[in-house]
Amino acid sequence: MNAEAGGSGGVVAAGRSAAGSPTAGGFVPSALGTRAHWDAVYDRELQTFREYGDTGEIWFGEESMKRLIRWMQKHKIPLDASVLDIGTGNGVFLVELAKFGFSNITGIDYSASAIQLSGSILEKEGLSNINLKVEDFLNLSSKLSGFHVCIDKGTFDAISLNPDNAVEKRKQYVRSLSRVLEAKGFFLITSCNWTKEELLDEFSEGFELFEELPTPKFSFGGRSGNSVAALVFQKS
Numbered sequence: 001m002n003a004e005a006g007g008s009g010g011v012v013a014a015g016r017s018a019a020g021s022p023t024a025g026g027f028v029p030s031a032l033g034t035r036a037h038w039d040a041v042y043d044r045e046l047q048t049f050r051e052y053g054d055t056g057e058i059w060f061g062e063e064s065m066k067r068l069i070r071w072m073q074k075h076k077i078p079l080d081a082s083v084l085d086i087g088t089g090n091g092v093f094l095v096e097l098a099k100f101g102f103s104n105i106t107g108i109d110y111s112a113s114a115i116q117l118s119g120s121i122l123e124k125e126g127l128s129n130i131n132l133k134v135e136d137f138l139n140l141s142s143k144l145s146g147f148h149v150c151i152d153k154g155t156f157d158a159i160s161l162n163p164d165n166a167v168e169k170r171k172q173y174v175r176s177l178s179r180v181l182e183a184k185g186f187f188l189i190t191s192c193n194w195t196k197e198e199l200l201d202e203f204s205e206g207f208e209l210f211e212e213l214p215t216p217k218f219s220f221g222g223r224s225g226n227s228v229a230a231l232v233f234q235k236s
């Protein structure tokens, strides 16, 4: 499923509680914010990959990957720059980066099944020089640091839906990002739960908006807007 608005008909998209704005923690908590959910998803996708060779969901669609790589190309990000994909899932974006020529790529995910699936996909593609690690981005165990580019496609969205204190988890996400990204490094986030303005607020401490990437517009009932936000921040 390659829907631009978040795959599986937008399954990672949040319901907003009547109680308040998302910055006040107003997303309705969901199983989509839990590791058990993602383990079950990637267990299933691993099985499907083994049986049929299908790599599974591409969150936000093929275009979302092209959009990010176009930006990296336009800004002449060196091919040996260190790139971290936060919550890599099936790792298909890692494959795209490697095919484009990036040679210093790391993918992390807190779901061991996701890392198993991405490992199998990379192996099938003959890509052996990509670092893969089971890592909880909110509780980093290893010495991950010094990345020039960090990518998030749907992971901050998922974390925002965690039923257990999502507000604190979002704050921890920003702290972890500050830790892994080098000074003046870039953070590219694609989200279907947060608007541009909300993301600017979430990442206001230590990060500056560098560029907004164009995403498809919707128009409905006299209103128009973007169902997906794609922003580039630079660490200050």
Ligand SMILES: C[S@@+](CC[C@H](N)C(=O)[O-])C[C@H]1O[C@@H](n2cnc3c(N)ncnc32)[C@H](O)[C@@H]1O
Residues within 6 Å of the ligand: 012, 038, 039, 057, 058, 059, 060, 086, 087, 088, 089, 090, 091, 093, 108, 109, 110, 111, 114, 135, 136, 137, 138, 152, 153, 154, 155, 158, 159
């Ligand atoms: C919506 S999926 C997106 C997957 C992938 N980025 C893509 O574009 O296909 C969200 C991913 O975030 C991962 N994830 C959620 N919370 C995480 C955390 N705290 N640390 C690492 N990975 C996490 C999930 O396991 C899942 O793979």
